Structures are given as C-alpha cells and as structure tokens.
Amino acid sequence: xxxxxxxxxxxxxxxxxxxxxxxxxxxxxxxxxxxxxxxxxxxxxxxxxxxxxxxxxxxxxxxxxxxxxxxxxxxxxxxxxxxxxxxxxxxxxxxxxx
Numbered sequence: 001x002x003x004x005x006x007x008x009x010x011x012x013x014x015x016x017x018x019x020x021x022x023x024x025x026x027x028x029x030x031x032x033x034x035x036x037x038x039x040x041x042x043x044x045x046x047x048x049x050x051x052x053x054x055x056x057x058x059x060x061x062x063x064x065x066x067x068x069x070x071x072x073x074x075x076x077x078x079x080x081x082x083x084x085x086x087x088x089x090x091x092x093x094x095x096x097x098x
Contacts (some may be wrong), residue, residue: 027045027085030045030046030085033049035053037060038063039063039077040056040063040078042056042059042080042082044082044083051082051084055082
C-alpha cells in the first residue's frame with residue numbers, strides 16, 4: 001500500500017500549478033529543466049535530476065489510486081518543483097533555535 005508521506009505529497013501536488021509557481025523564487029542563476037509525464041510537469045535544476053526522476057515515478061505510481069480514492073482528477077497537468085536552494089539556510093537557522 002502507499003505510505004502517508006506519498007499520499008500527502010500527492011495531495012499537495014493537486015494545488016493548482018499557478019498558485020505554486022507564483023510563490024516560487026526561480027533562481028535564474030540555475031539551469032532549469034522539466035520532465036513531462038502523463039499527469040505532471042516536474043521542474044528541477046542542475047544537481048537534482050535524480051530526485052526529480054524519483055518524484056516523477058512516485059507521483060505517477062500513486063496518481064491513479066489517489067484520484068480514485070478522492071474521486072477527483074485535476075483538469076490540467078500538475079507542476080511540481082524540485083528546489084534545494086535556500087531551504088538549508090532556513091533549516092540551519094531553525095536548528096540554532098533548538
């Protein structure tokens with residue numbers, strides 16, 4: 001069966017792509033690429049291709065069971081952004097608060 005992380009990840013992906021993209025800092029200094037699958041656009045930058053491929057596979061694997069469970073399918077492909085820039089700084093700041 002599917003683990004809770006996979007299900008939550010998929011539910012987050014159902015948020016319309018325009019909302020997610022409007023909150024995304026694109027980091028123009030990076031080289032960006034896109035993997036297109038049947039139901040998703042996976043956007044990723046150099047150095048994150050392995051993660052993007054894994055995310056694409058998991059997202060497609062759980063798409064059918066999750067959309068059936070909730071009886072909902074998005075009207076368009078879902079955008080999913082793999083970005084590891086900037087988050088570590090925030091994580092390090094939070095660790096200092098502990």
